[in-house]
Amino acid sequence: MRYSQILIPTLKEDPAEAEVVSHRLLLRAGSIRKLTAGVYTYLPYGLAAIRRVENIVREEMNRAGAQEVLMPMVQPADLWQESGRYEKYGPELLRFRDRHERESCLGPTHEEVITDIARRELHSYRDLPVNLYQIQTKFRDEIRPRFGLMRGREFIMKDAYSFDTDDAGAEQSYRKMHEAYTRIFTRCGLEFRCVEADSGAIGGSFSHEFMVLAATGEDTIAVCTACDWAANLEKAAVKLGPQPAAVDPLPLVKVETPGMKKVETVCEFLGVEPERLVKTMVYLADGVPVAVLLRGDRELEEVKLKNYLRAKDIRMAQDQEVFDATGVPVGYLGPVGLSLRLLADQEVMRVANAIVGANEKNFHLQNVNPGRDFQVAEVADFRQICASDPCPSCGGALRLVEGIEVGHIFKLGTAYSEAMNARFQDQQGNDRPLIMGCYGIGVSRVVAAAIEQNHDANGIIFPVPLAPYPVTILNLGNKDEAITAVAEQLYTQLQEAGIDAFLDDRDERPGSKFKDADLLGFPFRITVGKRYAESGMVELRRRRDGFTEEVEVAGLVELVRQRLNEESAGR
Amino acid sequence: MRYSQILIPTLKEDPAEAEVVSHRLLLRAGSIRKLTAGVYTYLPYGLAAIRRVENIVREEMNRAGAQEVLMPMVQPADLWQESGRYEKYGPELLRFRDRHERESCLGPTHEEVITDIARRELHSYRDLPVNLYQIQTKFRDEIRPRFGLMRGREFIMKDAYSFDTDDAGAEQSYRKMHEAYTRIFTRCGLEFRCVEADSGAIGGSFSHEFMVLAATGEDTIAVCTACDWAANLEKAAVKLGPQPAAVDPLPLVKVETPGMKKVETVCEFLGVEPERLVKTMVYLADGVPVAVLLRGDRELEEVKLKNYLRAKDIRMAQDQEVFDATGVPVGYLGPVGLSLRLLADQEVMRVANAIVGANEKNFHLQNVNPGRDFQVAEVADFRQICASDPCPSCGGALRLVEGIEVGHIFKLGTAYSEAMNARFQDQQGNDRPLIMGCYGIGVSRVVAAAIEQNHDANGIIFPVPLAPYPVTILNLGNKDEAITAVAEQLYTQLQEAGIDAFLDDRDERPGSKFKDADLLGFPFRITVGKRYAESGMVELRRRRDGFTEEVEVAGLVELVRQRLNEESAGR
Structure with a gap:
């Protein structure tokens, strides 16, 4: 492609x-323009990057x-x-x-x-x-669309749906998609992790998210620095370290704590560390109050609590609701003598000589x-x-990183087939609901995520597989016949070699x-300029690190x- | 592709x-399914045919x-x-x-x-x-969607828009699209004609339609049997034959004609032929009555009249309106002594000793x-x-055929750029409106039109360039190892030769x-069956004419x- 023609x-x-x-970079690189919120x-340039993603997705699907x-x-x-x-969405x-x-x-999914x-x-x-997929424009009327292609209302998505006769088959379909997604994002040249995720509004049995790692992600995920393990915070199971030494x-x-x-x-x-304190939090699970114990230095993961309680909806109780449920003002609650369903995070059971609220205004209990001093029947990871x-899988060190969700796979089970009466006859002649899975990739979002992960102060650094054109030729001597001739010759030769070259032939x-x-983030740049006239040499420069030959x-x-080839292999 | 996998x-x-x-055939061939009107x-099979069209369109654009x-x-x-x-549409x-x-x-265009x-x-x-195009799903809320992909509400369209500095440039852009469209429909393997057309609701200076010839078209077009000329009826200029011999x-x-x-x-x-009678028709052009003379055996082309009058809206006057305008009851109108703006079709001027209404109930005039006997200032082709x-271009014989509009190109001029203030600075520094053209192809409709043109009682006969798979292999001996082996071998060999083969491996x-x-309309069919077991021979059959080897x-x-190759070349 010639710059003068695009x-x-x-x-x-x-x-x-x-x-x-x-x-910012997609706008500056003339790749997208906003029509409305x-x-x-x-x-053309932005669409070319999207088509690269589409092609990889299509081939692997x-x-x-x-x-x-x-x-x-x-x-x-x-x-x-x-x-x-129709009501729920x-x-x-x-x-x-x-x-x-x-x-x-308008179809959001x-x-x-x-x-x-x-x-x-x-x-x-x-x-x-059967597994059916499409690459298609979706519309979701987000209340606050933002971040360009990261959270638009209209966007390009690949969505796939699998249908199986039984759970084993459905899990195999799921595994195939897991593998296909891994190949897709690897081929895109992206650093990503697959994390276990909550199924959310789509429903179903289990799900995984594919997250591109980038400083500006919308979600935080935990990844192991030693092994493959990675998880969404809301799903990451806490594995406790070794039992501390016994304390009398x-x-x-x-x-009195006035x-x-x-x-x-x-x-x-x-004069104690927060890890010696056990806090008592009251939540309303579908309207019913429960108390949860947590070490003073920890944060509750509400999704874990919600899933444990199998509740449709949970929220922290307001001060008055806490008082109504316990008779104790907020700030002085404790497990000793509390008459409320009591849950404890597993770690609480290891705290010796703890500080807790005394269930009385202006008082706490020590030791x-x-x-x-109290009994708790329900202990889990909250x-x-x-x-x-430590890493729950290998015990290695963890790192919390930001991630951008670019893919999500769900084992749906029979939620939709039961509701819509989608049934088949099995080998024995029995009528049974289809077992479903669904699998999404945010195609336009992949391009945005690739840029979030690969850029510098000067612009985009496209991974080779997503680059609209992997190499650009700068003709620095438009008025010079010899320079122009060699730039044109290289342009032709690269195209003949099957390399989709770009030529900056502008004046x-x-x-x-x-x-x-x-x-624009071309992975490689060839400069044909004065030096060619002097010595017959041209310059080849790698965008990523400036390596120049x-x-x-x-x-x-x-x-x-x-x-x-090195670039593609190196990723 | 294996039949068992699709x-x-x-x-x-x-x-x-x-x-x-x-x-009917797209439904029967499992290619489309209706979701709603x-x-x-x-x-998959229908989409594959659409992708073939898309690829040809994309390459030529x-x-x-x-x-x-x-x-x-x-x-x-x-x-x-x-x-x-917003008001007009x-x-x-x-x-x-x-x-x-x-x-x-929702964008209809x-x-x-x-x-x-x-x-x-x-x-x-x-x-x-600049010429920008897209291949995209459009929505037009047709009042009576029908005929499957021929007139849907949601459909796939290629739409292109050109921007030029002056009329000469705009006409060159138009000509380029005319050529591209000709290549596209030729490459699709379709019999088609390009006809001059009316610009209709899109507006603009002039336009051409590309029509696929088929017995079930929605429009009638006139084509010359001797030369390239073709036109929409509403636009086809009538060229009169030689002047008849003078009659006294x-x-x-x-x-009296009671x-x-x-x-x-x-x-x-x-006791005369209708061509000796001149009929007088009253039309309301934007509410104003005019009379039009036409030979008794001819049909008025309202679009020609409307364009001649530069009217926004024309319609035939009702009986009472005719009487109000002329004082004469319908059926007895004539040009002699009529006090109304009078137009005549060019051919009327050649009728000697004509019959006309006498502008009096129950009377006509002869000779x-x-x-x-009357004067008429405005004579044209109506x-x-x-x-x-005769063919207006070469004088050859004409044929009226049915056509399906698959493409439409418009020279828009400055209608949109003036209304929306899209201006550029010319070489002299003057601020001027962009000159536009727009160019559409009904991508999904091309597949339907191809089938309307190419089918028989047994099903579709896909032109090779649009066939999802140009050749199918029928394995007639699924239980026979030798037959299955050779069917599988042929399937592999064809794919290795770059031919997108289909294998019916079903039981x-x-x-x-x-x-x-x-x-399903595969252009070629290879049958591997009993005959292979007997003689080592397989059968190759051409779908179009049953030619078998x-x-x-x-x-x-x-x-x-x-x-x-022969099939592609032969079209």
Whole structure:
């Protein structure tokens, strides 16, 4: 592609609307333009990057035996009423009436449509397993769309749906997608982790998220520095370190702590570390109060509590609700003598001679010991994992990092097939619900995530597999026949060698050409300029680290190929 | 692709919902399924045919220097208000409010969005010309969607938009698209004509339609049997044959024609042919009555009249309106002494000794001669062309055929750029509006049109370039190791030769396999069956005409390649 033949309206200044790096650089690199909140046009350069992702996704989905289909964007409301999601989904589901007053919506996801197809077309175990996918524009009416392609309202998604006869088959379909996703993000040249995740609104039995690691992620994940283990904070199981040495229990003491309701204040007053304090938190689980014990230096992980309680909805009780449930003002609650369903984080059972609230205003208890001073029947893992915890898998050191969710796979089970009556006949002639899985990749988001992970102060640094053009040639002598001839010759030779080269043939100053090449993030840059006229040499430069080689024109195509292969292999 | 690995739910019976061949066959061939009125899911086999079209379109658009972009499907209403189309477009434009009550619509076409991009990004003559295109799902809320992919509400379209500095440039952009479209439909293997067309609701200076010829087209077009000329009926200029021999004018006679209001009745009564009668029709052009003279055997072409009058709206006057305007009851109108603006079709001037109404109930005039008996200032081509007319270009014989519009190119001029203030600075520093063109192809409709043109009683006959798989191998001996081995071997060899082969490896009776192969329309079929076991021969059959060859396995791949090339070249 010649720069003179493609519309890449680069911006010299940072646009005010952009809050994150990928949004800013995609705008500056003339790759996207906002039409309205969360809705973007992909200009030629941005679309080319998206197509690179699409192609990798399509190849790997096909390789995994999935079949490409294309479902409609406009969907009838009645299917969503059947699944029960028309009420549940909330205002992100954009609803409207067509000219005949039929209730309709714009597809934010396609479980209903695919289940409708399945119940009409898949009748027998002989038709199964099937995995159908599409690459399609979705619409979710986010209340606060932001960050450009990271959280838009209209976006490109690959969504796949598997149908199996039994759980073992469904798990194999799930595993195949897990493998396909791993290959996809590896081929994209991204550093990522697969983490166990909560299933959230989609429902179903279990799920994994694929997270691209980047400083500006929306989610925090825990990753092991020694092994492969990684997990979403809400799902990361805490593995306790070795049992601490036994400590002699001391006699229980009641102390006056006037006006001291906070962990820090009480600890400072009593001269102990927060890990010696056990805090008592009251939550409402579907409206019913429960108390949870947690070490003073820890954070509760609400998703763990919610899942343990199998509650639809949990929230921390407000002060008055705590008082109504316990008769004790907030700040002085404790497990000794508390008449409320009592849960304890596993770590609490190891705290010896603890500080707790005395269930009396302005008083705490010292030297409290579980078992001796209070009983708790329900002990589990309720807290958020920390960087100081050991890896639950190998015991190695953990790191908490930011991640951008680019893929999510779900084992759905029979939630949709039961609700929508999608059944098949098994080998014995029995009528049974289809077992489903669903698998999403945010195609446009992958491009944004790639930029969040790969950029510097000068612009994008595209991983080779996602680069619209892996190499650009800067002709620094548009007026010089010899320089222009060799730039054109290299452009032709690279294309003939199957390398999708870019040629900056514009009548611009060298400074602009260098700046734009950096901004656009070509992985390699060939400069043909004065030095060629003097010595017959051109320059090959790697964007990622600035590694630069002076080379003769003769062997350049081969060298470019070699460097591109190294880049792809090195990731 | 193996039949066992792809979901193609073929139907044995004709579905009741299908009115036209392509709709029926796409349903029966398990290629599409209706979700709701005019909205279809593309199943794997149907989508594969669409992708073939997309690839040809993309290659030819790129070759013509157009750049691919992707614009949003959800558009803000304010852009449509700027262009003035929010009011004009009617209920086909699906409008809704998002969660923040912003008025929005689903894009039926993208002139507004692209003009908005152009005014923000194209500032100078140095940025021009530019042609931007996308392949995208559109939504038009048709009141009566029908015929499957022929007139859906949601459909896949390629739309392109060109921007030029002046008319000469715009016409060159137009010509490039004309050539690209000709290449596209030729490469698709379709018999088509390019016809001059009316610009309709899109507006602009001139336009051409690309019509695929098929018995079930929605439009009639006139084509020359001798040269390239073709035109939409509404645009086809009538070229009169040689001037007939002069006839002596006879004296004017008034005859009583009691109750005879129709051309046929009057002619029969007077014993003359309808071509001797001149009928007088009254139309309301934007509410103002005008009279039009036409030979008795001809049909008025309303679009020609409307364009001549530069009227926004024309319609035939009702009986009472005719009487109010002329004082004469319908059936007895004539040009002699009529006090109304009078227009005549050019052919009327050649009728000697004509019959006309006498402007008096129950009377006609005989031997009326233009010039002698009445004057008419406005003479033009107002009638529909007929099969008996000579070709306006070469004088050859015409044929009226049915056509399906698959492409439409428009020279838009400055309609949108003026309304939306999309201006650039020319070489002299003057601020001028961009000159636009727009160019559409109904991608999903091309597949339907291809089937309308290429099918028989047994099913689809895909042109090779659009066939999802150009050749299928029927393994008629699933239980026979030798037969299965050779079928599998051929499948591998064809794929290795770069031919996208299909293998019917299902455990089905031969009859079903033959039927499905015909229904799905593979251009070539290889049968490996009993005959192979007996003589080592397999059968190669061409779907189009049933031409069958018995061949040895050894040379089959080469023969298939040769036959495929012949098919592609022969079109």
